[in-house]
Amino acid sequence: MDNKIISFRSPHLILAGVGSLERLGEEAKALEAKKGLLVTDKGVIASGIVEKIQAPLKREGIVIDIFDKVISDPDIGCAEACIEMAKRDRYDLILGVGGGSSMDIASVASVMCTNPGTVQDYLGVNLVKNPGIPTILIPTTAGTGAEATPNAILTDIEAKLKKAVVSPYILPRVAIVDPLLTFSMPPTVTSSSGIDALTHAIECYTSNNATILTDLFAREAIILIGRSLRTAVANGNNLPARYDMSIGSLYAGIAIANAGVTAVHALAYPLGGQFNVAHGIANGLLIPYVMEFNVLGDIPKFAQIAEFLGEKAEQLPLLEQAYRAPKTVKAIYRDLKIPQSLTELKIPREAIPEMAKAAASVTRLMANNPREMTVEDIERIYEKAL
Ligand SMILES: [Fe+2]
Known part of the structure; x- marks a missing residue:
């Protein structure tokens, strides 16, 4: 209930x-x-x-x-x-x-x-x-x-x-x-836009505003995108993969409309606003670190995300299952060869305090985050992503 x-x-x-x-x-x-x-x-x-x-x-x-x-x-x-x-x-x-x-x-x-x-x-x-x-x-x-x-x-x-x-x-x-x-999207666009969609789905599934109805869409989006993102990037002419990505992205959009995204988007915004990093790339780089932080805010849901992404971890304690979720996401993004650190994007450590303040000011999204995040927490997350 x-x-x-x-x-x-x-x-x-x-x-x-x-x-x-x-x-x-x-x-x-x-x-x-x-x-x-x-x-x-x-x-x-x-x-x-x-x-x-x-x-x-x-x-x-x-x-x-x-x-x-x-x-x-x-x-x-x-x-x-x-x-x-x-x-x-x-x-x-x-x-x-x-x-x-x-x-x-x-x-x-x-x-x-x-x-x-x-x-x-x-x-x-x-x-x-x-x-x-x-x-x-x-x-x-x-x-x-x-x-x-x-x-x-x-x-x-x-x-x-x-x-x-x-x-x-x-x-x-x-x-x-x-x-x-x-079909006309090149692999780089398929990859960065697909990462954005997976971020939406995961954030909506764990948003404070999620309901059993938005969970239907977010869960299905995680499954569809999780199973087809790599293939859509590797072979843009694969119709089943393109289909999963389009429907998954739509479902994730419906979930956003009714549950809202959370801290990943708030932390990604300054990367776009101050350093012109593409939206999907910024999300993809930050999401594993934000998920790691958020796990304790909703352990069962993060454990379910790992399962939706194909992890077979029922034999593990629930907390370990939950920590599999950020690991699995990181593995997908590593396969897609997107930038894995702020340093790779030429964002220096000195930029972190200002970015953290800017991210914390996006209260519309921070309010949805399943674990309260202070400016210091945000700074630590950016540092992990350096
Ligand atoms: Fe987005």
């Missing part, structure tokens, strides 16, 4: 599976769209995916303009450029196509077309008053789960921090998750 009230938010409609993109036209038509703005990045344009998006829309007589200036880990300026274009015409649909950056910028542009002021006014939780222009989000990576979350993450360059517009209106009307769109 769980004493918590189960609360559940998700996109109005999720279409997921091989070939689900074919349904885009009819869903856009059901939203009464006539003219859409497609928000994406130059990489997606180069991959030829935009033509695949346009075809089902054309069949329904829906025309689109394209904003292709989304950058990775987008800042507020990137959002403002997209908002300006979105306000220039009378769009009745905004499509976000790409990784989390494109989907988040699309969602922010959608709500900024129907709410006064600037995007800075809405950085925070539940500050958006009006629903935005209808959105359809279509991931081309398997990682962020942004198609299913009410959070749009933006970099505040001046504060050197990631901030978020958190609102139910950031959730899309339709999320289309078609694994076929992820």
Whole structure:
């Protein structure tokens, strides 16, 4: 039994599976769209995916303009450029196509077309008053789960921090998750985005806000991603592995929307904000150390994570089973050959006190962490990762 009230938010409609993109036209038509703005990045344009998006829309007589200036880990300026274009015409649909950056910028542009002021006014939780222009989000990576979350993450360059517009209106009307769109991802992107998804799943499973409902999604995401991440990186044409990664990433996104991530993301943010380390890489480097610290906060759940990741450790005492979880995660990331230390990323020891303070200030995520973490604890975790 769980004493918590189960609360559940998700996109109005999720279409997921091989070939689900074919349904885009009819869903856009059901939203009464006539003219859409497609928000994406130059990489997606180069991959030829935009033509695949346009075809089902054309069949329904829906025309689109394209904003292709989304950058990775987008800042507020990137959002403002997209908002300006979105306000220039009378769009009745905004499509976000790409990784989390494109989907988040699309969602922010959608709500900024129907709410006064600037995007800075809405950085925070539940500050958006009006629903935005209808959105359809279509991931081309398997990682962020942004198609299913009410959070749009933006970099505040001046504060050197990631901030978020958190609102139910950031959730899309339709999320289309078609694994076929992820085949164009190179191994490095498959790896860093997949690591992000596994981090989401593990953090949500152990979040203070987890419920028996979010556990369903987080657990399944850990299993799917845990068994297929290595293969998806090693052989990008392996459909079963790509399928597991897409569905796992979606499930992890649903878990984020309702349980929330914890200290790994809080500790990873300063690496991105201050040293431009890619989001997935920062998470992957830090998660084993944060998990090691967190084990004592929820021993049974960490023991279960080890089991979901394929560890056969029933014969061991529960605490030892639990400590197998960070070890198993570390083994996966070692196989993926991602950077294993802050030193490798050229982050010096002297940077740790400021990073620790910045991480501790992300109270929205720290509150979810299963074990209380002081600034000194955070410093020690960064030192272990040096
Ligand atoms: Fe993430």
